[in-house]
Amino acid sequence: MKIGIVGLGLIGGSLAIDLRSQGHQILGISRQETTCQIAREREIVDVASTKFDILSDAEIIIICTPIEAIAATIKQLIPYLNTNTIITDVGSVKQPLVETCTQLWSNFIGGHPMAGTTDSGIDAAQADLFKGAAYVFTPTENTPATSIDKLKAIAISLGSVPYICDAQIHDRAVSWISHLPVMVSASLITACLGESPETLELAQHLASSGFRDTSRVGGGNPELGVMMAKYNREELLRSLFQYRHNLAQIIEFIEQENWLNLAQILQINSEARPKFLN
Amino acid sequence: MKIGIVGLGLIGGSLAIDLRSQGHQILGISRQETTCQIAREREIVDVASTKFDILSDAEIIIICTPIEAIAATIKQLIPYLNTNTIITDVGSVKQPLVETCTQLWSNFIGGHPMAGTTDSGIDAAQADLFKGAAYVFTPTENTPATSIDKLKAIAISLGSVPYICDAQIHDRAVSWISHLPVMVSASLITACLGESPETLELAQHLASSGFRDTSRVGGGNPELGVMMAKYNREELLRSLFQYRHNLAQIIEFIEQENWLNLAQILQINSEARPKFLN
Numbered sequence: 001m002k003i004g005i006v007g008l009g010l011i012g013g014s015l016a017i018d019l020r021s022q023g024h025q026i027l028g029i030s031r032q033e034t035t036c037q038i039a040r041e042r043e044i045v046d047v048a049s050t051k052f053d054i055l056s057d058a059e060i061i062i063i064c065t066p067i068e069a070i071a072a073t074i075k076q077l078i079p080y081l082n083t084n085t086i087i088t089d090v091g092s093v094k095q096p097l098v099e100t101c102t103q104l105w106s107n108f109i110g111g112h113p114m115a116g117t118t119d120s121g122i123d124a125a126q127a128d129l130f131k132g133a134a135y136v137f138t139p140t141e142n143t144p145a146t147s148i149d150k151l152k153a154i155a156i157s158l159g160s161v162p163y164i165c166d167a168q169i170h171d172r173a174v175s176w177i178s179h180l181p182v183m184v185s186a187s188l189i190t191a192c193l194g195e196s197p198e199t200l201e202l203a204q205h206l207a208s209s210g211f212r213d214t215s216r217v218g219g220g221n222p223e224l225g226v227m228m229a230k231y232n233r234e235e236l237l238r239s240l241f242q243y244r245h246n247l248a249q250i251i252e253f254i255e256q257e258n259w260l261n262l263a264q265i266l267q268i269n270s271e272a273r274p275k276f277l278n
Numbered sequence: 279m280k281i282g283i284v285g286l287g288l289i290g291g292s293l294a295i296d297l298r299s300q301g302h303q304i305l306g307i308s309r310q311e312t313t314c315q316i317a318r319e320r321e322i323v324d325v326a327s328t329k330f331d332i333l334s335d336a337e338i339i340i341i342c343t344p345i346e347a348i349a350a351t352i353k354q355l356i357p358y359l360n361t362n363t364i365i366t367d368v369g370s371v372k373q374p375l376v377e378t379c380t381q382l383w384s385n386f387i388g389g390h391p392m393a394g395t396t397d398s399g400i401d402a403a404q405a406d407l408f409k410g411a412a413y414v415f416t417p418t419e420n421t422p423a424t425s426i427d428k429l430k431a432i433a434i435s436l437g438s439v440p441y442i443c444d445a446q447i448h449d450r451a452v453s454w455i456s457h458l459p460v461m462v463s464a465s466l467i468t469a470c471l472g473e474s475p476e477t478l479e480l481a482q483h484l485a486s487s488g489f490r491d492t493s494r495v496g497g498g499n500p501e502l503g504v505m506m507a508k509y510n511r512e513e514l515l516r517s518l519f520q521y522r523h524n525l526a527q528i529i530e531f532i533e534q535e536n537w538l539n540l541a542q543i544l545q546i547n548s549e550a551r552p553k554f555l556n
Contacts, residue, residue: 059483114484121435134484163478175480181492183528184466187386189422189547190528191521192454192554199450200444205555206412207455213491219551222544223374226554229532229540240529243469247525250461250468251518254507268498276470276485 002027004058006073008039010050010116011090012064013125016044018158021127027054028191035122044125051231052080059191060150067231071100078105092174093231094167096137102140107147110167112174113160118221131159138167168235173233177276179228179242183236185218186225208263282336284327284351286317288394289368290342291403296323296436299405303529305332313400317465321404330358332540338428340389342368344508349378355384364425370452371509372416372445380418385425388445390452391438396499409437416445446513453513457506457522457556461514464503 003019008027008140011039016039020026023144028045030036036048047054053076057060063070068090069070079089086238091097101108115133117124135155139148155162163171192203253262281297282305283290296315298304306323307330308314314326325332333339336465341348348367355365361362366389369375379386393411395402413433417426432439443451470481508516531540 036462040307049295085365114486133486136484137328160482163480163483169477169480172473173475173484176473176477176481176487180469181466181488183525183532184462185492186544186547187521187525187528188459188462189554190524190543191517191548191549193460193546195450195454199447202441202447203451203454204553205439205441205556206414206451207556208392208411209454210495211554213494214463215551215554217488218544219547220373221540224549225544226537226541230535230537233532233535237532239469239527240525240532242472243465244522244525244529246468246472247461247465247518247522250465251505251515252524254461254511254515254518257508257511259508260502263500263504264465265468266496268471268501269464269497271469272471273493275482276467276493277481277487278485 001060001116002058003023004061005013005045005184006052006055006077007042007059007064007065007123008035008125009064009167010124010129011119012062012130013044013063013122014041014115014127015062015113015158017125017127018130019154021044022157027058028053030122033256038122051078054266055085057082058085058120060086060088060154063087067091067093067227069149070097071104074101074104074108081105083107083248088137088151091231092178092228094136094197094273095235096231097136098140098167100150102142103255106142106207107144109143109147109151110170111140111151111171113155115157115160128159130155131162134163135160136163136170138165138170140167157208171235172238173230175232175239179236180239182217182220182225182228184239184243185215187218189215189218279303279338280336280337282307282333283323283342284333284339285342285344285347286313286322286400286403286430287342287361287406288398288400288402289320289391290340290398291317292393292407293340293342293368293391293436294406295403296408297432298323300435304425305336306359307333308400311428316400322400329493330355333363334358335360336363338364338366338432341365345369345371345375348375352379352382352386359383361385364428366415366429370456371504372414372448373513374509376416376418376445380420384420385422387421387425387429388448390414390416390448391433391436393438406437408433411438413438414440414441414443414445414448416448418445446507449513450516453510453517457510457514458517460495460498460503460506461518462521463493465496467493467496529544 028048308327
């Protein structure tokens with residue numbers, strides 16, 4: 001199959017490596033000619049260009065640009081495409097993208113391969129990045145079933161586990177397990193930093209694995225955190241409100257010295273958590 | 279030196295192993311005769327007994343019972359001791375213990391070796407458990423300087439890093455880096471569990487390292503969580519109130535689409551977090 005990949009960074013480059021190794025012909029697009037050159041030299045792609053015209057007979061095009069560039073990229077692409085082309089993306093929020101992009105291209109299917117590393121750019125691209133990871137697709141009721149099947153087959157060929165769901169359900173789920181944890185964890189670090197210098201310094205010395213783990217995602221890439229909040233604002237606020245409610249309840253139990261109810265909550269949590277660990 | 283260790287579980291047993299290997303004579307106390315027998319057989323101690331009278335000429339006694347039993351144990355000990363004996367404990371909260379125990383025994387110094395594993399009991403006891411860990415002592419203004427020096431030397435001999443501070447500062451610092459994270463993390467799991475079954479199931483499938491890390495301490499031992507809240511209630515509430523304030527601020531920024539301020543907070547966090555990682 002001829003597969004176009006627009007954006008040859010960590011995700012785009014890694015998709016290219018795996019799909020090309022399966023025998024697909026990979027047509028790579030990057031804004032930077034130097035990236036195209038690297039992609040060609042390392043044989044990550046068959047063809048690489050800064051221009052969209054090489055994609056005219058691609059069967060599937062995967063948009064791997066940053067989330068804010070996805071819709072604009074599709075708009076620029078349209079003049080070059082034949083109408084059967086399936087377009088998908090790899091953005092981590094789906095509802096707003098699906099709404100915009102299906103209006104631009106009826107054969108657009110939102111996609112979210114849930115893999116990554118802390119590195120970025122074509123140098124971070126690697127084989128087998130998606131092995132064992134979830135790969136979510138969010139078709140609409142108008143999406144051709146054959147298009148879904150083709151993308152599902154690609155996800156399976158990468159070794160990932162495909163999930164098909166509504167874009168809103170996706171955004172809601174990732175808010176719980178990815179975007180809410182960032183804000184919860186960020187508030188923890190911010191709260192500590194409000195302490196007096198003497199106590200803060202001792203706390204920094206005494207901090208160990210518990211603090212390290214709970215603060216990890218809140219101390220991560222700021223641009224990524226803002227992007228989550230911006231694109232998944234509604235769902236993130238919904239989960240933040242629920243979280244605020246549950247936090248208030250725990251505070252109340254501690255204020256009232258209601259150790260029985262606190263123990264009950266912690267007991268339910270310790271039993272529930274393993275279901276989130278795959 | 280003759281060192282008494284009361285409670286031969288993970289912490290007491292591990293202290294015994296290290297201190298005995300340095301040539302100290304270890305007098306072990308356990309409520310269970312079977313534990314005494316194991317401690318003797320494995321040569322974790324020199325002498326082990328269920329009775330306190332073997333401690334009459336101990337120079338230092340380390341109380342390694344669960345936190346709620348520490349004061350009562352000291353009360354029972356007193357009739358057997360000579361007045362020069364230094365008593366210390368290993369409880370993870372210090373202010374209420376120091377208040378009670380210094381009244382019972384003027385040569386009491388609160389201690390908190392910040393090491394552990396998820397296992398417990400004498401079978402979990404191991405050499406070098408305290409290597410590289412912080413070991414906090416919380417003397418009062420009446421504590422003899424020589425007693426502090428002796429305990430500091432013991433901490434150093436275990437390979438740990440001694441910190442001397444006020445009991446309240448200790449409790450405040452551990453609230454930030456240990457007890458607050460548990461409640462923050464627990465509220466995250468509880469909030470997720472309020473979701474509808476369909477979305478919750480998808481969230482459980484999609485959850486990966488971000489959720490795993492942020493939820494770890496909140497899904498831990500419920501008794502331990504309640505114990506923290508019970509014994510460090512005041513400091514924990516103080517840090518929870520500050521946390522609630524910072525969470526509200528993040529919610530407000532997202533509601534107002536104030537991405538600049540959200541980015542600022544996340545930027546400060548990402549720069550500040552490494553200072554908590556030793």
